[in-house]
Amino acid sequence: MTxxxxxxxxxxxxxxGDLTPAEVAARCAAAINAREKEIRAFTALNLEAMQAGAQRAGLAATPLAGLPVGVKDVYDTVDFPTTYGSRIYAHHRPAADAAVVRMIARAGGLVPGKTTTTEFAFTAPATTRNPHRTGHTPGGSSSGSAAAVAAGMLPLAIGSQTAGSVIRPASFCGVTGFKPSFKLIPMLGSRTFSWSLDTLGLFAAGVEDVAFGASAITGRPLTVDPTARLPRLAVIRTPRASSASPDADAALTTAARAAEKGRATVREITLPPEVESADDAHAIVQGYEAALALADEWDRHRGQLSPQLVAYLEQATTVTPEAYDAAxxxxxxxxxxxxxxxxxxxAVLTYSAPGEAPEGLASTGSSIFNRLWTLLGAPCVNVAGLTGASGLPIGVQIVGRFGRDRAALTAAAFVEKAIRAA
Amino acid sequence: MTxxxxxxxxxxxxxxGDLTPAEVAARCAAAINAREKEIRAFTALNLEAMQAGAQRAGLAATPLAGLPVGVKDVYDTVDFPTTYGSRIYAHHRPAADAAVVRMIARAGGLVPGKTTTTEFAFTAPATTRNPHRTGHTPGGSSSGSAAAVAAGMLPLAIGSQTAGSVIRPASFCGVTGFKPSFKLIPMLGSRTFSWSLDTLGLFAAGVEDVAFGASAITGRPLTVDPTARLPRLAVIRTPRASSASPDADAALTTAARAAEKGRATVREITLPPEVESADDAHAIVQGYEAALALADEWDRHRGQLSPQLVAYLEQATTVTPEAYDAAxxxxxxxxxxxxxxxxxxxAVLTYSAPGEAPEGLASTGSSIFNRLWTLLGAPCVNVAGLTGASGLPIGVQIVGRFGRDRAALTAAAFVEKAIRAA
Structure with a gap:
């Protein structure tokens, strides 16, 4: 494997000084040239510009040290076309960079290109293939970012999650995905699907890598805390556990046992009804907001929307302000x-996804184990390292308390290490 | 007076059936043709398109009945250039309408043009003049929307408030300004200055007019409640009362006495320290977010920003994530x-602004009596009807509880009526 x-x-x-930023850029460029034709993770690429940028003096001393960072094509970029995964915007070139794109540049990161997204980060799939088995979906909506990291093409990539669009593709592709607390990283200059839910997330190889990227980009202390005590973990299977495959259930059990073996305190708990019932609120909040977020496209360009998005928005426009307020x-x-x-x-330890990446590219899989945590605004981390019956990756999810992102990442790093040691 | x-x-x-939408549009077009050269409330106009749109069958039966609605030039429009009040975007034409522009269209409103804004809705003034005395500022940042309503050019206009950009110009221009609860109306497709503060607001002649507009655009029941009991009003002068001119103080006293005469319960209260001290948090939240919201323009187009915005952003970039989180x-x-x-x-009854509109067009005045309420996300209404010593308008402000927008509008309608009766 890669x-x-x-x-x-x-x-x-x-x-x-063992490597120069130019050598890192060259390594990524070589990997992209070798794998991209098969994986199809990018909608736009400019490897020459990345390599030219890597020559800039002083880059090694920046927070990101000149590392290449992929940017999901829902974020506006001046230097690349920005399509939001939609035919409507096939030739769109924004007037300004999204805030995170400037944050990456200011932190010394180099953006080689845009990574694929499903249509408006909803369900109509991109062309991207799962690097572990190319007939399987990489998950979505941040398909390209997850696949590019999984295929060894990039050390870091940016995505977004409205239901399960960071944690699910991370689980399917066997990479670390980090969805921070809501609004930790600004969504300005991104294509909105639901302003109460859309959350900027990151992909990297391991937990320390994703924590490094988040720290460097935000200037916040998010790196794994080496002085943290042994974690107390609450295992939650949720009433939706029947949707988990035996593979997913086995992964969760394995991770919990590994954590216990590593001397974590592990206790299984159930969600109280007030939390559990909020799962239904996600669809209402998302529907009401998506109908307004896509008002222009609905009114002017309906014929260029996918059938599944048209069907969704037809339903979504029926959500009343009263139902929205109640949700x-x-x-x-x-x-x-x-x-x-x-x-x-x-932290909570729970499922990342219902199972291994499904076969076929027509669906990006289910967000059933993600949407509640997104609605709560809680930090989530997909911890990779386990596999299902067919040998494809299957992750487990750490969910932290709102605003305690460093604690969530630290607990995730513990579980990652425990899984490796088990 | 107009x-x-x-x-x-x-x-x-x-x-x-006493008027057709075409007749209303013609009346607005005539008023705009008569006054615009002097007032300079618009950055873009297409009166022909408005009048053509007014011919559409069925318009009279829509929620807005074909009324013209001005749109502040911080909201994206496909049909008009959108400059955000900045030279950088002098020739910018967005790819999609802002959500509120589609909401207006769906509600049967006609947009004749874009109204002026200060640069990025901050402090560098637009060219607009106060219709009551053209050597005085109309206030900002929603200068054009307030002035267009005050000059009788439009029955409704949309603005936005980050500190005091709806209530202050409404007070200076003698119109009703309504800043709803934070996020009541989506800001999607607007130019962000501060994502935790920017709030969409409306201008109209009277309180019932602004409530009608808000109801029609949102589909929410926001019209003044005729069955409401006599209001209980808390008069708040705040520790910043020393910034209020004798005119502003007299207006507040007059409004409070008029409300009492109208049999409202009126009691003066003081803000507790936890609320009062939040006034300082506004600058920190706005600064941190503005530095990110304008990251692209700062990095790429600094020479085209006004000196006051450059000076502000220089300070703003020094706000740390820790200070922001604390705020x-x-x-x-x-x-x-x-x-x-x-x-x-x-509701609370308090100052709208420190006094009458200051002379000169170089400054749009102070938001000292607005920023705290914006930070709290509370619904605010400028109630017009009083004047200062020099005869210029001076408003009083109703502040409601978060999410109780209809109650705030209803209290404002009561105070407006009481002032007229006094």
């Missing part, structure tokens, strides 16, 4: 109840 | 404390 590029290892090598109240209560529930734990 | 156009009266006349915590505590404080009242 060797993934560790962002931490590459940055350390650049800092120590937001349910959400507020669920956030408080979840905070109370996990008082006394460092 | 007679303003009442949205309610015009819509009623259209519904009853957001202060904000959360203040929101809860404010909700507790006004338990037992229907």
């Amino acid at each position: 060797v993934m590029l560790s962002a931490c290892a590459l940055a350390a090598a650049v800092r120590s 937001r109240r349910v959400t507020r209560l669920a956030r408080n109840a979840f905070a109370d529930l996990v008082e006394g734990f460092d | 007679v303003m156009l009442s949205a309610c009266a015009l819509a009623a006349a259209v519904r009853s 957001r915590r202060v904000t959360r505590l203040a929101r809860n404390a404010f909700a507790d404080l006004v338990e037992g009242f229907d």
Whole structure:
């Protein structure tokens, strides 16, 4: 299997002088040239510009040390076409970079190109293939970012999650996905699907790599805390556990046992009704907001939307302001109840996805184990390292408390290490 | 003085058949042709398209009954250039309409053009003049929307408020300004200055007019409640009362006495320290977010920013994530404390602005009596009807509880009527 590029290892090598940013860029360019034709992770690429940028003096001393960072094609870029995965925007060239694109540039990252997204980050798939088995979906909507990291083409990539669009593709592709607390990283200059849910996320090889990337881009102390005590983990299977395949269930059990073996405190708990019932609120909040977020395309370009998006928006436009307000109240209560529930734990350990990446490219899989946590705004990490019966990756998910992103990443790093040691 | 156009009266006349939408459009076009050269409220106009649109069958039966609605030039429009008040975007033409522009169209409103904004809705003024005395500022940042309504050119216009950009120009121009609860109306497709503060607001002649417009555009029940009991009003002068001119203080006293005479319960209260201290948090939240919201322009087009914006952003980029997070915590505590404080009242009655519109067009005035309420996300209404010593308008402000927009509008309508009766 492909060797993934560790962002931490590459940055350390650049800092120590073992590698130059130009050599890192050349390595990524070579991997992209070798794999992209098969994986189809990018909608736009400019490897020459990346390699030219890597020559800039002082780059090695920047927070990102000149590492290449892929950007999902829902974020506006001046230097690349930005299609949002839609035919309507096939030739769209934004007037300004998204905030995160400027944050990457200011932190010394190099953007080689745009990674694929499903149509408007909803369900109509991109052309991207799962690097572990190309007849299988990489998951979505951040398909290209997950696949590019999995295929060893990039050490870091940016995605977004409205239901399960970071954690699911990370699980399917066997990479680390990190969906921070809601609004930790600004979505400005991204294509909105649901303004209460859309959350900027990152992909990297391992937990330390994704934490390094998030720290470097935001200037916040998010790297794994080496002084943290052994974590107290709450295993949650949720009433939706019947949707988990035996593979997913086995992965969760394996991870929980490995954590216990590593001397973590592990206790299985159930969600109280106030939290569980919020799962239904996700669809209402997303529907109401998507109908407004796509109002222009619905009114002017309906014929260029996919049939599944048209069908979705037809339903979505029937959500009333009253139903929306009620769903937001349910959400507020669920956030408080979840905070109370996990008082006394460092993180929740739960499913990332229903199983291995499904065969075929027509569907990107289910977000059933993701949407509740997105609605709660909680930080989520897909921890890779386990596989299902057919040998494809299958992740487990760490969910933290809102605003405690570093604690979530630290717990995820513990579980990752425990899985490797088991 | 100019007679303003009442949205309610015009819509009623259209519904009853006394006026056609085409006649309303013609009346607005005539007023714009007569006054615009002097007032300079618009950055783009297409009166022919508005009048052609007014011929559409069925328009009279729509929620907005074909009324013209001005749109501040921070909202994206496909049909008009969108400059955000910046030279950088002098020739910018967005690919999609802002959500509110589609909401207006779906509700049967006609957009005749874009109204002026200060540069990126910050402080560098537009060319607009106060219709009451053209050597005075109309206020900002929603300068054109306030002035267009005040000059009788439009019955409704859309603005936005990050500190005081709806309530202040409404006070200076003698119109009703309504800043709803945060996120009541989506900001999608607007130029962001601060994503935690930017709030879409409306201007109209009177309180019932603005409530009609908000109801029609959102599909929410926001019209003034005729069955409401006599309001219980909390008068708040705030520790910043020393910034209020004798005119502003007299207006607040007059409004409070008029409300008492109208049999409202009126009681003066003071803000607790948790709420008062949040006033300082506004600058920190706005600064941190503006530095990211304008990252592209700062990095690429700094020479085309105004000196005051450059000076502001130089400061703003020094706000740390830690200071920002602390300011957001202060904000959360203040929101809860404010909700507790006004338990037992229907609304707060306070200053809208420090006084009459200042002379000169170089400054749009101070937001000292607005920014705290914006930070709290509370619904605010400028109630017009009073004047200062020099005869210029001076408003008073109704502040409601978060999410209780109809109650705030209803209290504002009561105060407006009481002022007229006094």
